[in-house]
Amino acid sequence: MILALDQGTTSSRAIVFDRSGKPRSVSQKEITQYYPEPAWVEHDPEEIWETQISAAKQAILMAGIDVSEIQAIGIANQRETTLVWNRETGKPIYPAIVWQDRRTADRCSELRTAGLEQGIAAQTGLVIDSYFSATKLAWLLDHVEGARNDAERGRLAFGTIDSYLVWRLTGGRVHVTDMTNASRTMLFDIHRLEWSPDLLDLFRIPKSLLPTVVGSSGVVGQTDEAIFGAAIPIAGMAGDQQAATFGQACFHPGMAKSTYGTGCFLLMNTGIEPKASSHRLLSTLAASGKEQATYALEGSVFVAGAAVQWLRDEMGLIRHSSEVEEIAKSIPDSGGVYVVPAFTGLGAPYWDSYARGAVFGLTRGTGRAHLVRATLESIAFQCRDVLDAMAHDLDEPLREIRVDGGVSNNDFLMQFQADILGLPVVRPKFTETTGLGAAYLAGLAVGFWKSQLEIESQWTIDRRFVPAMTEANREVLYAGWQHAVNRVRVEK
Numbered sequence: 001m002i003l004a005l006d007q008g009t010t011s012s013r014a015i016v017f018d019r020s021g022k023p024r025s026v027s028q029k030e031i032t033q034y035y036p037e038p039a040w041v042e043h044d045p046e047e048i049w050e051t052q053i054s055a056a057k058q059a060i061l062m063a064g065i066d067v068s069e070i071q072a073i074g075i076a077n078q079r080e081t082t083l084v085w086n087r088e089t090g091k092p093i094y095p096a097i098v099w100q101d102r103r104t105a106d107r108c109s110e111l112r113t114a115g116l117e118q119g120i121a122a123q124t125g126l127v128i129d130s131y132f133s134a135t136k137l138a139w140l141l142d143h144v145e146g147a148r149n150d151a152e153r154g155r156l157a158f159g160t161i162d163s164y165l166v167w168r169l170t171g172g173r174v175h176v177t178d179m180t181n182a183s184r185t186m187l188f189d190i191h192r193l194e195w196s197p198d199l200l201d202l203f204r205i206p207k208s209l210l211p212t213v214v215g216s217s218g219v220v221g222q223t224d225e226a227i228f229g230a231a232i233p234i235a236g237m238a239g240d241q242q243a244a245t246f247g248q249a250c251f252h253p254g255m256a257k258s259t260y261g262t263g264c265f266l267l268m269n270t271g272i273e274p275k276a277s278s279h280r281l282l283s284t285l286a287a288s289g290k291e292q293a294t295y296a297l298e299g300s301v302f303v304a305g306a307a308v309q310w311l312r313d314e315m316g317l318i319r320h321s322s323e324v325e326e327i328a329k330s331i332p333d334s335g336g337v338y339v340v341p342a343f344t345g346l347g348a349p350y351w352d353s354y355a356r357g358a359v360f361g362l363t364r365g366t367g368r369a370h371l372v373r374a375t376l377e378s379i380a381f382q383c384r385d386v387l388d389a390m391a392h393d394l395d396e397p398l399r400e401i402r403v404d405g406g407v408s409n410n411d412f413l414m415q416f417q418a419d420i421l422g423l424p425v426v427r428p429k430f431t432e433t434t435g436l437g438a439a440y441l442a443g444l445a446v447g448f449w450k451s452q453l454e455i456e457s458q459w460t461i462d463r464r465f466v467p468a469m470t471e472a473n474r475e476v477l478y479a480g481w482q483h484a485v486n487r488v489r490v491e492k
Contacts, residue, residue: 001063002443003070003232004435005052007077007161008240009033009098009262010309012051014059015435016070019448021458023430025062027055034095039102039344042095045083048161049168053227060228067230073169073223074236074442076243076434077161078262079184082136084147084158084209090172093156094144097136100263100302100344104135105353109491116202123189123196125274125283127351131300133160134186138203151206158209160184162237166220169234174221177211178237179293183285188213190274190285193293216242216287217441236441238287240434241265245296246287247437248402248428249459251452256390256398258383258417259434260407263347264304266386267296268398279389280349287437289444289452297393299348299386303357304379305407307341311375317368325412328373336361337374338484346489347382349389354490361480379407380417381481387421400424404433411463419469420478429462 001024006013011031016024029051034042060067080099085092097103108128111117117128126132137158141148150156159167163177182188182195187205189196195210214220216238222231238246241259245267248257256268267286274283274295286296303310308324311317318324342355359371391397401423408414408431418425430436443449467474 001065001069002072002074002439002448003056003059004074004076004439005056005165006240006432006435006438007048007052007075007165009078009100012048012055013435014052014055015432015439016059016063016065017436017439021436021455023432024065025059026432027058027062029055037103041098041101041344043081043098045085045092045096045164048096049165052165057228067228067232070232071448072233072235072442072446074438074440075162075165075234076238076240076438077165077181079160079181079239079241080131080133081161082133082140082158083161083164084137084140084156085164085167087155087157090168093147094140096161097140099131101136102130102344102353104130104139105345107135107138108353120186120199123191123199124186125183125190125276126186127280127282129351130353131347132184132186134199134203134205137205141204151209154208156209157211159211162239163211166234166237169223169227170221171224175211176214176220178214178216179285180216180239180242180287181237182213184239190283190295215291217289217445219445233446235445236438236443238438238441241267241298242285242287242296243437243441244404244434245269245437246440247433247435248404249456250402251456254396254398255402257402257404260304260379260403260405262304262306264301264379264383266299266383266390266401268390270295270297275393277389277393279392280351281386281389281393282348287441289441297390299390301382301386302344302347303341304382305405306343307339307375307378308407310341310343311372317372324372324376325410327369328376328412331369331373334374334377335363335366335370336480337366337370338481339371339374339378340484340488341375341378342488346485348386350485350489352489352491355488358484358488360484360487376410376413377416379413380420381478383417384420384478398423400426402426402428404428404431406431414465415468418465418467420474422467422471422474424467425465427462427465429460
């Protein structure tokens with residue numbers, strides 16, 4: 001068996017996979033979201049660790065296997081979330097600053113005003129945004145008492161969640177990150193495949209803080225025996241979206257997937273050369289089971305499934321997330337209502353840190369069902385924003401989109417997504433492809449699976465959603481969305 005650890009924004013999940021790529025067991029533990037200031041988002045690193053290990057132990061127990069049967073561990077993680085810890089004690093100096101956090105928006109505006117965006121994009125493939133790790137890390141060094149002095153003396157370690165988990169799993173013996181996570185820090189040169197000295201100087205980051213960068217597939221260390229009762233090779237690491245792309249078997253240039261989780265992320269494989277975007281998408285490293293680096297073009301939407309959680313937790317319009325599909329189907333349309341869930345700004349292709357959420361088109365007849373349906377539709381509209389930007393960057397149009405993530409199980413949303421995109425949307429039988437991708441990367445490294453061709457043969461379709469909406473209706477609905485988005489934008 002292979003054990004996948006999928007540490008996400010709202011939960012820590014562990015899945016035990018067999019050789020056919022099927023899950024033997026799944027365990028999931030929710031983690032707490034902290035909002036100490038408006039647009040700030042934090043996690044408790046100790047809670048991340050405890051929930052992840054608890055989920056892993058429970059998954060092994062539920063699978064009814066001995067620890068000795070686990071051939072390797074693969075890790076997928078929420079990307080960009082930033083942690084700094086003491087090398088001697090292992091204790092974080094501050095809570096984890098989550099990828100959604102906007103506290104460094106002003107610093108990013110300063111960098112753009114200084115004319116640095118083109119140079120940073122040329123090295124990293126990224127736009128300047130507080131989404132990425134660099135300004136978060138600089139903020140920690142500047143705002144936590146003694147942090148900069150300790151960092152310059154080599155006493156501290158920086159990592160994204162993958163790096164932190166490996167550190168803890170190996171008892172502090174291994175400090176690494178993989179190329180996909182490194183490429184999301186805004187400190188990594190995606191062409192040279194190394195930390196950029198220029199960017200480290202710009203953000204005043206001591207190189208001693210940084211982890212060693214490794215490939216996504218390969219043994220990086222063994223777990224401390226005390227954790228599971230046996231030492232297990234850690235053999236796969238990738239940011240969650242790159243792991244999902246690998247789990248969807250998007251191994252060939254032109255293949256694309258869209259993952260619907262807390263956010264929504266559309267990635268397209270561009271092969272062994274990075275493709276620069278002229279429409280504010282990201283060039284990023286893709287996970288690869290081979291020695292040669294593979295690249296992807298990405299559009300990032302900050303709020304997807306999180307909008308459904310907002311309906312449940314903050315608005316009290318639903319009791320369970322599973323209710324939204326039937327509620328949305330109970331009415332023929334949203335009644336002209338548009339929800340723009342810019343709770344933490346807008347991602348691609350707008351990159352507006354200062355935009356905030358809004359609801360438009362309310363009338364006296366607007367009810368609960370209209371708000372629920374409009375919230376679901378907002379997820380599809382945001383994906384259309386990204387796809388339109390991607391279409392302008394491509395030589396050939398996309399033929400279909402593979403979908404995954406928890407929200408992809410909503411048939412209403414997937415059909416509406418196909419309608420708004422004007423493209424087939426293809427859902428696999430197993431939609432938790434983030435964990436599957438991490439498992440595949442680890443399994444390839446230890447010979448559990450022999451090749452990517454073997455993995456491709458395991459990918460199977462559950463349902464294909466074909467566009468059924470007229471083009472005229474599609475464009476009217478999308479024009480209404482664009483009008484709503486333009487009304488919340490600050491940076492235009």
